[in-house]
Amino acid sequence: KLNNKNITSTLHILSKQATAEVESYKKYIIKRCKEFDIPYEDKVFNSDSNNDDVLAYTDYFEDKDAFILLQPFGSSKEFDDLRKDIKLKDIDGFTFQSLGKSMTGDLNSLPATPKAIINFLNYNNISIKEKRIVIANNTNLIGLPLASYCSKHRAYVTVLNSAYPDPHKAILGSDIFISAIGRANYYVKDYFKDGQVLIDVGTSVVNGKIVGDINYDQLEDLDVKVLTSKKGIGSITTLTLLESLID
Template identity: 45%
Template sequence: MKIINSKDIKNKLIKKINIAKKNKKLLIISQGKNPSVLSYKNAILKRCSEFGIEYVDGNFDDNKNHLDIVNYCNNLKNIGGFIILQPLSINTDLAYLRENMPFYDLDGFRYDSLGKIMGKNFKNLPQTARSIIKFIDYMDIDLKGKDIIIANSTNVIGKPLSMYLNYKKATVTLFNSKTINQKEKIKRADIFISAIGKANFYNSDYFRDGQILIDAGTSFVDGKMYGDIDYDSLENLNIDIVTCKNGVGSITTLSLIESLLFDS
């Protein structure tokens, strides 16, 4: 098992961000106290502090809804771009937010952003998908003809990422909670990308030598963060793997700041 180091990607992004003008403010919208959301938000706030980025932390109680969020946003000024950290409360209508959120969309959230992705304009790709692509580019993988499985079918990761990979001429399969014969299908894939949020769900039984694994899932057990893949079980396999903690997760916050400063 070879773990792909994120150091080179990080250093390249940090160098790019350091020379940019820090004149744009980030809006972070969240709701409640979901551990994964809090972890991600804290990582974003840490990056903002490191680079001197102004931000607005718009955290709402669970009894608030989409109208409260949009009204709050409409009263803000000088926002460079926004990110909405999901999940939100059951009181909040995501469809309403996708239609009515103001400001530049940094995470492929709004319907117009998703429409652009369908039209092969990937400027507004969600940040996790963007970070996965940065690793694929770093590993210099020729995607043409590659069989890729993504264990995630959401608008945040699976669907937009599959559009990009398909554009690059890969054959992409999206797994959902009802997908059958997963072990057999995953073993046939050249690249497996997981983002299901189940700790150590996939062990060595799912994989074979020669594959590339990208773990973008996060979950917490007794306060400790885990990825979807059981890394300890893979020691004897000849595979390349991008882990969740020092891999995709560590790049996503930098990618967000990059998008704020250079795309918005």
Template identity: 45%
Template sequence: MKIINSDKIIENLIKKIKKNKYKKKLLIISQINKGPVLAYKKAILKRCEEFEIDVVDKLFSNDQNHIDIIEYCNKLSNIDGFIILQPLDSNTDLKYLRNNMPFNDLDGFTYESLGEIMDKDFSHMPQTARSVIKFIEYMNIDLRGKDVIVANSNNVIGKPLFMYLNSKKATVTMFNSKSENQIEKVKNADIFISAIGIANYYDKKYFKDGQILIDVGTSYIDGVLYGDIDYESISPLNIDLVSSKKGVASITTLSLIESLLYKNS
């Protein structure tokens, strides 16, 4: 098993970000201030401080909703891009926000961005999907004719990746929670991308020599980070692995800042 880490990608992103001399301002919107949302926000804020990027960090209360968010945004000026950290409270209408957010979308959130992705314009991809693509590019993978499985079907990872991979002439299968015969299908794939968030779900019986595995899933058990794939069980196999540690999640904040500074990057 060969582990592909993010060190070189991070190095290249930092170099590119430091070359940018324009001042930009990022808007972060959230309605939860704990768990993964808070951790991701702290990571973004840390990088913004490192690169001297102005940030508006707006936390809305559970008593507020989509109307309050849009009214707040309409009063702002000089915002160069936004990200909404989900989940939001149940009384906040995501459809309303997707239709009415006024600023440059950095995370594939709005219906306009999602429509562009369906039309093979990937300039407003969700950052997790963009980070997966950066690994594919870094590994210099020729996707033409490859059988690729994406174990995720949401708007943040599965659907955007499906469209991107299909545009590169790969044959793409997207799993959902009811997909059958997964062992056989995964074993016959050239590339497997997992983002189900269940620790060590996929073990050795799913895989064979010669495959490329990209594990986007993250789960914490007793404070320890696990991916979707059981790395110990697959270690004897001759495969290339992007693991959950020093993998996709480690470059999403830098990818976000790159998108803010370099439109359509």
């Protein structure tokens, strides 16, 4: 699709005090933009910038342009003004309007990462209907919209957070486990069993290399299907993100 479309709108990539993981993700977005001749602006805000500065920047451009705000965005956690007032095209489920649509079970309304996960499952004919799905992430960007989509499509969904009483038991009992906690090699062999589908969206930078949440060295003896951030889901996510630029 991207090869066959002439995309003229500019993608504004917004970041502030980016972590190593955010810098890595941004690098791949820019690489894809160059690959498909998509105009982009890499806008890095100063550490003392606030929401008004972000709105002043985005208001300067035409509504047909798009944006992605890479999180964590410095120390900022209060985004209500931005979610309400940014007028550029939202391609990653950030604004209140996009968040609302993502809760309806519409695939096209999902943020890029959940949409990439569902695209992967659909492409490989892995049904989520009546499957036990455990998601280790409860953010607006990944876990909550993904859980809503899966629930709307008749999966049995569990979302893990820091207060969940027995995550080990929940993960071991799942058919599909999706992790995005950003803790390198956190999940070891005894969390898993034969027959599971494991999707690792987590990214941590360790000694300059991207490492996922799951320790794959311990899974060699298990019959599981695995999609890692480094070797699959990351590529699908960046493509899915840019696909949203197509009108």
